[in-house]
Amino acid sequence: MDNSDIILKLAEGDVRTIAKTLTLVENESEGSKELLAHMPFDRKVPIIGITGPPGAGKSSVVNACITKLMEQDKKVAVLAVDPSSPFNYGSLLGDRVRMEAHFNNENVFIRSVASRGHLGGLSTRIYEMADVLRNAHFDYIFIETVGVGQSEVEIAGIADITVVVLVPEAGDDVQAMKSGVMEIADVFVVNKSDREGAGRFASTLKTLIHTQDRNVEVISAVAIKSEGIDELLLEIDKLHQNNGLDEKKVHLLAHRTWSLLSAQLMKRFQYEEVVNELKGAMQQTNFNIYRYIQNKLQ
Amino acid sequence: MDNSDIILKLAEGDVRTIAKTLTLVENESEGSKELLAHMPFDRKVPIIGITGPPGAGKSSVVNACITKLMEQDKKVAVLAVDPSSPFNYGSLLGDRVRMEAHFNNENVFIRSVASRGHLGGLSTRIYEMADVLRNAHFDYIFIETVGVGQSEVEIAGIADITVVVLVPEAGDDVQAMKSGVMEIADVFVVNKSDREGAGRFASTLKTLIHTQDRNVEVISAVAIKSEGIDELLLEIDKLHQNNGLDEKKVHLLAHRTWSLLSAQLMKRFQYEEVVNELKGAMQQTNFNIYRYIQNKLQ
Numbered sequence: 001m002d003n004s005d006i007i008l009k010l011a012e013g014d015v016r017t018i019a020k021t022l023t024l025v026e027n028e029s030e031g032s033k034e035l036l037a038h039m040p041f042d043r044k045v046p047i048i049g050i051t052g053p054p055g056a057g058k059s060s061v062v063n064a065c066i067t068k069l070m071e072q073d074k075k076v077a078v079l080a081v082d083p084s085s086p087f088n089y090g091s092l093l094g095d096r097v098r099m100e101a102h103f104n105n106e107n108v109f110i111r112s113v114a115s116r117g118h119l120g121g122l123s124t125r126i127y128e129m130a131d132v133l134r135n136a137h138f139d140y141i142f143i144e145t146v147g148v149g150q151s152e153v154e155i156a157g158i159a160d161i162t163v164v165v166l167v168p169e170a171g172d173d174v175q176a177m178k179s180g181v182m183e184i185a186d187v188f189v190v191n192k193s194d195r196e197g198a199g200r201f202a203s204t205l206k207t208l209i210h211t212q213d214r215n216v217e218v219i220s221a222v223a224i225k226s227e228g229i230d231e232l233l234l235e236i237d238k239l240h241q242n243n244g245l246d247e248k249k250v251h252l253l254a255h256r257t258w259s260l261l262s263a264q265l266m267k268r269f270q271y272e273e274v275v276n277e278l279k280g281a282m283q284q285t286n287f288n289i290y291r292y293i294q295n296k297l298q
Numbered sequence: 299m300d301n302s303d304i305i306l307k308l309a310e311g312d313v314r315t316i317a318k319t320l321t322l323v324e325n326e327s328e329g330s331k332e333l334l335a336h337m338p339f340d341r342k343v344p345i346i347g348i349t350g351p352p353g354a355g356k357s358s359v360v361n362a363c364i365t366k367l368m369e370q371d372k373k374v375a376v377l378a379v380d381p382s383s384p385f386n387y388g389s390l391l392g393d394r395v396r397m398e399a400h401f402n403n404e405n406v407f408i409r410s411v412a413s414r415g416h417l418g419g420l421s422t423r424i425y426e427m428a429d430v431l432r433n434a435h436f437d438y439i440f441i442e443t444v445g446v447g448q449s450e451v452e453i454a455g456i457a458d459i460t461v462v463v464l465v466p467e468a469g470d471d472v473q474a475m476k477s478g479v480m481e482i483a484d485v486f487v488v489n490k491s492d493r494e495g496a497g498r499f500a501s502t503l504k505t506l507i508h509t510q511d512r513n514v515e516v517i518s519a520v521a522i523k524s525e526g527i528d529e530l531l532l533e534i535d536k537l538h539q540n541n542g543l544d545e546k547k548v549h550l551l552a553h554r555t556w557s558l559l560s561a562q563l564m565k566r567f568q569y570e571e572v573v574n575e576l577k578g579a580m581q582q583t584n585f586n587i588y589r590y591i592q593n594k595l596q
Contacts, residue, residue, distance in 0.1 A: 036588040290334040
């Protein structure tokens with residue numbers, strides 16, 4: 001198959017082609033760059049990032065969204081980067097039964113993605129994988145990622161709409177919530193809202209949003225009972241219709257472009273070679289890293 | 299002054315030259331790269347990173363170390379990156395009196411450094427500033443940084459010895475402590491050890507270190523009473539004598555080299571120009587970022 005055939009098969013929703021193309025770009029196999037450069041991006045499909053702390057019920061929210069969207073005959077893709085997500089085969093045990101329906105539904109495509117290294121963070125190829133899905137036949141693409149470290153900011157760089165899932169127990173933490181999370185959220189879901197203190201927590205969150213002069217919906221939900229999910233999907237559709245090219249989006253894309261340019265340029269150097277050279281050079285008593293770099297660049 | 303004069307003046311401990319050279323590299327002014335490439339690094343001076351959560355008393359620990367080292371006629375430099383540090387002039391109010399003695403002591407050089415952006419993290423030029431101090435006349439260089447986000451890992455990339463300061467109240471959190479912090483610590487200080495639960499906390503920490511097969515001292519201290527500071531300084535000296543070029547150090551330096559190489563190569567592109575081009579390009583319905591990057595690199 002040449003690139004035009006692949007692009008055609010993706011648009012038709014051929015599951016084998018989607019899976020193989022994801023693997024191609026995930027592994028940066030030969031030809032992956034040319035394929036990506038030929039894809040006709042149309043931006044009509046919303047990429048919805050779902051993030052939040054471990055245990056907030058991100059997978060349950062995605063799961064409930066899928067069920068609702070199936071009823072509307074929509075086609076949905078999920079990239080699960082969260083290592084603790086039940087969408088990840090590796091940890092499917094407990095939630096397997098609940099998920100199995102979706103795994104066997106041809107309108108749902110689920111792919112788990114290894115996260116990057118011990119510091120958490122997204123796979124470096126998650127952008128490309130999301131872009132492959134954007135060119136397939138889906139109506140909605142969800143990316144689930146655990147909210148630790150840098151990954152919240154990364155997810156905002158990929159997603160058109162970022163959903164931050166919290167639980168009422170986060171109450172005391174919300175004042176101390178990292179400003180990064182507050183800034184990237186396009187909508188908050190307070191999950192497990194049948195627990196005590198949920199109403200108070202949602203109010204505190206709304207007040208905090210208000211003091212930051214932001215206009216972000218806070219949706220109370222009980223994902224495992226499918227409560228609040230209609231409201232979430234309506235809000236996602238509304239946000240997607242209004243989704244303009246604001247300053248934030250341009251800067252996120254510029255940041256991404258910067259990384260890609262840098263990665264391309266750095267192909268001149270082999271990391272392992274640098275490590276080996278440094279091992280030798282550092283034995284010298286007067287090793288000067290700035291001189292070493294000047295020499296490398298000549 | 300040419301570079302040889304500057305290097306001579308630094309080694310002599312000329313305060314004006316130290317301050318001006320720090321500003322030169324902080325601003326990446328013309329000639330800063332050449333100057334750094336000519337410096338005779340000798341690695342005899344330990345760079346001690348002090349990190350830990352806000353309120354752990356990092357500044358008090360540094361302060362107590364300075365007082366002890368003054369008694370031994372040592373020369374000490376401090377780079378304070380922590381925005382809440384009393385070493386930072388901006389927030390000196392409360393601790394001003396306590397610090398003033400050091401500010402007026404010619405054997406102590408203190409410089410506050412702006413941290414980078416809203417996600418915290420170190421100034422991008424902190425490496426170069428530390429390298430300038432390494433070539434001056436100091437016996438000890440301290441870098442104080444608040445332990446949030448990526449900065450712990452960054453500090454380990456600069457410091458020869460990383461001291462993580464905690465308080466007994468961290469008790470419940472220690473099990474959940476980010477693995478990043480555990481991995482970078484060369485020595486732990488449990489500050490405010492006259493508080494309730496301090497002994498139990500230190501034991502838990504030791505157990506945790508043991509289960510991770512690491513060999514890291516845990517020092518109980520009350521910095522404002524100077525308790526435990528002799529032990530800390532002894533441990534720092536011991537660590538510095540044993541400080542070899544282990545795998546970890548080589549990889550941290552390789553990581554740093556990688557960043558510097560990348561930054562040099564990326565000077566070909568202007569970030570603002572990319573932003574402006576993207577603003578235009580994103581108006582196109584079929585904007586393809588991969589094609590855009592291919593074109594940029596041609």
